[in-house]
Amino acid sequence: MNPEPATTKAAQDQLDAHVREIMQWHFSPETGSPFWLDWAKKAGWNPATEVKGFADLLRFPHFQDEWLRDLPNEVWVPKKYQGRPFNIFETGGTTGMPKQRIGWDDYKVDYEEFSGKIANEHFPRGGAWLMVGPTGPRRLRLAIEHLANFRGSSCYFVDLDPRWVKKVISQKHFEQARAYMDHVVDQAAVILKHRKVSGLFTTPKLLEALGEKIDLYGAGIRGVFCGGTTMAPQAVRFIVEEVLENRIGFYPTYGNTLMGLAASVPLRKEDNFSITYYAPQPRAVLRVVDANNTSQTKNYGEWGRVELTTLTKEFFMPRFLERDEAIRREPRAPYAWDGVAEVRPFGAMEKNIVEGVY
Amino acid sequence: MTPLPHIPALRRGRPYESLDQINIVDHRTGTPLVSISQVNAGIIRKDLARIGESRAALKKFTTAQLIEISAQAGELFLNGTLPLGDKGHTQSAKEYWETLSATSGLPHVMVRRNMAKIHHALTNMRTILNGLTRGLELGILDQGYGEQFGTPVSYYPTTQGLGLVMPSNSPAVNSLWLPAIALKMPVIIKPGKEEPWTPLRLIQAFMAAGCPPEAFGFYPTDHEGAGEILKSCGRALIFGDKSTTDRYAGNPAIQIHGPGYxxxxxxxxxxxxxxxxxxxxxxxxxxxxxxxxxxxxxxxxxxxxxxxxxxxxxxxxxxxxxxxxxxxxxxxxxxxxxxxxxxxxxxxxxxxxxxxxxxxxxxxxxxxxxxxxxxxxxxxxxxxxxxxxxxxxxxxxxxxxxxxxxxxxxxxxxxxxxxxxxxxxxxxxxxxxxxxxxxxxxxxxxGPISTMKISWDQPHEGNMFEFLYKRRSIDRA
CATH class of the missing domain: 3.40.309.10 (Aldehyde Dehydrogenase; Chain A, domain 2)
Structure with a gap:
């Protein structure tokens, strides 16, 4: 059911208020970070006083993620966080210096909120979790463990290094990629055989491969929290009907180190397995924009490029153009803001994109 | 009934309508003529895990019965009106050649010649099997063992199903796999992109003639799916150009049909x-x-x-x-x-x-x-x-x-x-x-014989029987 207009208006007002608060924070010398204070000086305008709401963020240019690779991490530390050690989280990358985002508590806030969106029936409190996916320097690793802990659970881990997978696939060493995937899945199957686990985080490809190796329901899995790559409707249907056999709860998500976590609304019959994600507003906002005129959002039901704005006290990132495209969807309860659906790599219809096995 | 026919995948004979569909168009006008379901490799893997059930369904028939079914299928293929897809459409022989011509570019006259070749193969299956098996008493295949020319013989299957990654260039290439049914071997087919018509019509003809639906897998799919068929079927045929077939050269489980030169x-x-x-x-x-x-x-x-x-x-x-x-x-x-x-x-x-x-x-x-x-x-x-x-x-x-x-x-x-x-x-x-x-x-x-002449009782490119069965030594007390 779509939310009432009053509800969407309230959500918009809340977002505008949040934007003003975040602008005050990042562009005030008492609280802001060196990067943004310096940026404002050069830009010749003061976001702290001139930005009245989300629409005014269009005055910012698109955030350049190279800044996260080329500049020292310290430039992103807000004054109020100085002296407090930070976590360093890295994005994908295959070669060279990776992009890094620093943080303190954002991931905990995001995942504690997400905890309220998963059912106890699928992720019983106290029941162990298994994460099979990219750990290493990724925010996701700490986030999943925190989510499990927050629900009174512990978490096992099996790592998958996506940089290695991308490298071997781009070199057309498909057998190596397959062998590596088997290696990862074998380890996960061993854990599931020898330990009592009820919640699983993994990626669609790994989930499928794990489902071929082991009876997931029989092994005790009751809920799967999934993310990482494209999940087209037919792929979702296959997972729901044939991998999870309509018996295990499925929670697809869209997220990354820069945003956090966009949860999906539960599938209805009429969705035909098309998944729509909603950003954790007001801490992050997703827009589906015209790739050739990024100040314009696309109409509902149309494909466009995904633009992310992150608005927390730890990190401000305006109008970052993701390397993804999606369908713009209308607000849907419990979310009173726009959703993004059927996310896939930007330009996926025109060229082959290496997404790898994860 | 929707105006545009839809061709589902067939999973052990059962229609499966995918959410992922593409249109096949008239090559001259671009007009969509059919939508066809596309399946992912995971579906194929899942179904192949139960391929033994498909073979069991075929094994309920004797080779002689399957030869008879093949002959009936040949008549239905050539002349019958058969189901087309899962939306209530049917396809007459004329509609078959018209549509195949429109999507593949083959003129009607050539499609009909190809139809005649396929019909001939289906209605002369006993002769073909005789050539492939070098005169084996076909009851031996039913029993698994027997005696031929005074010697005990036994044959065992090398696989539980035959994978086929088909081309779009010429319908008659489908005649290569037809003996598999009489040899009690299920087929797992990835049709050519512009030519789903012939394998589909053959499957419908076989089923209408009494062949168990479980014997047929029909999977319009992508490269990954094709690779899965080649990798997992145990025995498979691939058609393609030199770059495609070179990849599988030396793999005894894959019979390559590349350029003939x-x-x-x-x-x-x-x-x-x-x-x-x-x-x-x-x-x-x-x-x-x-x-x-x-x-x-x-x-x-x-x-x-x-x-x-x-x-x-x-x-x-x-x-x-x-x-x-x-x-x-x-x-x-x-x-x-x-x-x-x-x-x-x-x-x-x-x-x-x-x-x-x-x-x-x-x-x-x-x-x-x-x-x-x-x-x-x-x-x-x-x-x-x-x-x-x-x-x-x-x-x-x-x-x-x-x-x-x-x-x-x-x-x-x-x-x-x-x-x-x-x-x-x-x-x-x-x-x-x-x-x-x-x-x-x-x-x-x-002597002066066209290169286009083929003999059905002499395989010119791989022997399907020897591909699907191996002889073992046997004695019974």
């Missing part, structure tokens, strides 16, 4: 009579639109190369595309326009290498690549090459194309390379013996 060789003893064989050569090059691996792609003669090339060019060069409905149509359109552009470009590029001249050009009065009623066609091309070293000398393209190379008879077998079919126009006993000894030739026609 079929040839006509004229011996020194009959070379003075070459004009008598021009019609035979032209037919070998151009029949079926030049789309078959058994079309001749090279003519080799000890002399008169220029004269033979000119005579072939004079005969084939003027051929122009005709409407698909024209009974005299001899060229096929290209559903994949990029393929036509690639072939045309490749020939032009290699003609720049010294030592070759296109002889057809002067008889064609126009470009090789032409358009008719919105469809793209490639007109016949004969290239005179000064040696086998020229890049156009031993090539095969999806159109009436052949090179003419002069080579002394004594050198021919050293130079021709692997050849699916060789028609040797000679009566010379020494040359004949050399030809019979050659390991390069899969099928040998001695």
């Amino acid at each position: 079929s040839k006509i060789l004229i011996g020194e003893d009959l070379i003075e009579c070459w004009p008598d064989y021009i019609d035979l050569m032209a037919a070998s090059i151009a029949d079926n639109g030049g789309r078959s691996c058994i079309n001749a792609s090279t003519v080799v003669a000890p002399k008169y190369g220029a004269e033979i090339a000119d005579a072939l060019a004079r005969k084939l060069g003027p051929i122009t595309p005709l409407p698909a409905t024209d009974e005299n149509a001899r060229l096929s359109g290209f559903a994949n326009v990029k393929m036509a552009e690639y072939i045309d470009g490749a020939i032009e590029q290699d003609l720049k290498t010294p030592g070759a001249v296109e002889v057809t050009a002067k008889y064609r009065n126009g470009p090789r690549k032409v358009m008719l009623e919105g469809g793209i066609y490639l007109r016949p091309t004969i290239v005179l090459c000064n040696s086998f070293a020229h890049p156009l000398a031993n090539r095969e393209f999806l159109c009436p194309y052949a090179s003419m190379v002069e080579v002394p008879q004594a050198e021919m077998l050293r130079q021709i390379g692997p050849s699916l079919v060789v028609t040797a126009i000679t009566k010379d006993p020494v040359f004949t013996e050399q030809l019979l000894e050659s390991p390069l030739i899969e099928r040998l026609n001695l």
Whole structure:
């Protein structure tokens, strides 16, 4: 059911208020970070006083993620966080210096909120979790463990290094990629055989491969929290009907180190397995924009490029153009803001994109 | 009933409508003619895990019963009105050839000839199995063992299903897998993108004739899905160009059907009579639109190369595309326009290498690549090459194309390379013996026989029975 207009208006007002608060924070010398204070000086305008709401963020240019690779991490530390050690989280990358985002508590806030969106029936409190996916320097690793802990659970881990997978696939060493995937899945199957686990985080490809190796329901899995790559409707249907056999709860998500976590609304019959994600507003906002005129959002039901704005006290990132495209969807309860659906790599219809096995 | 038919995947015979569908269009107008469900590799893997059930369903029948079912399927395929998809549509024989022609570019007359070949194979299955098994008493396959020529024999299956990654170029290639059903082997088919029609109609014909649906997997899918069929079926056939088939060379579980490089060789003893064989050569090059691996792609003669090339060019060069409905149509359109552009470009590029001249050009009065009623066609091309070293000398393209190379008879077998079919126009006993000894030739026609002639009781490209069954030693107390 779509939310009432009053509800969407309230959500918009809340977002505008949040934007003003975040602008005050990042562009005030008492609280802001060196990067943004310096940026404002050069830009010749003061976001702290001139930005009245989300629409005014269009005055910012698109955030350049190279800044996260080329500049020292310290430039992103807000004054109020100085002296407090930070976590360093890295994005994908295959070669060279990776992009890094620093943080303190954002991931905990995001995942504690997400905890309220998963059912106890699928992720019983106290029941162990298994994460099979990219750990290493990724925010996701700490986030999943925190989510499990927050629900009174512990978490096992099996790592998958996506940089290695991308490298071997781009070199057309498909057998190596397959062998590596088997290696990862074998380890996960061993854990599931020898330990009592009820919640699983993994990626669609790994989930499928794990489902071929082991009876997931029989092994005790009751809920799967999934993310990482494209999940087209037919792929979702296959997972729901044939991998999870309509018996295990499925929670697809869209997220990354820069945003956090966009949860999906539960599938209805009429969705035909098309998944729509909603950003954790007001801490992050997703827009589906015209790739050739990024100040314009696309109409509902149309494909466009995904633009992310992150608005927390730890990190401000305006109008970052993701390397993804999606369908713009209308607000849907419990979310009173726009959703993004059927996310896939930007330009996926025109060229082959290496997404790898994860 | 929706106006556009939908072809579902068939999972052990059961229709499966995917959320992922593509339209197949008329190659001339772009009008969608059908939507077809696409499945992911995971679905194929999941179904293959239960392939034993499919084989069990076929094993309930005797070989003799399956031969009878094949014959009935042949009649239904040729003349019947069969279900088309899962939205209540049907397809008559006429609708089949019209639609296949529209999506693949083959003229109606060629589709009907291909239909006749398939019909012949299905209705002569006993003869075919006799050829494949070298006269094995077929009851032995039902029992698993028996006695033949006074010797105990036993055969076991090498797999539980036969995978097929099919092409779109010519419907008659489907006749290769037809014996599998009578041999009690389920088939897992990935149809060619522009040609789902023939395998689907064959499956419907088999099922209407009483074959268990479980025997059929029909999976329109992507590269990953095709790879899964090849990897997981235990035994599989793949069709494709050299780059595709090279990947699977040396894999005993995969039978490769790539370019044929079929040839006509004229011996020194009959070379003075070459004009008598021009019609035979032209037919070998151009029949079926030049789309078959058994079309001749090279003519080799000890002399008169220029004269033979000119005579072939004079005969084939003027051929122009005709409407698909024209009974005299001899060229096929290209559903994949990029393929036509690639072939045309490749020939032009290699003609720049010294030592070759296109002889057809002067008889064609126009470009090789032409358009008719919105469809793209490639007109016949004969290239005179000064040696086998020229890049156009031993090539095969999806159109009436052949090179003419002069080579002394004594050198021919050293130079021709692997050849699916060789028609040797000679009566010379020494040359004949050399030809019979050659390991390069899969099928040998001695005398003026078109390379396009095939014998159903003699497999010319892989023996399906030996591919699917192996003999074991057996004794019973």
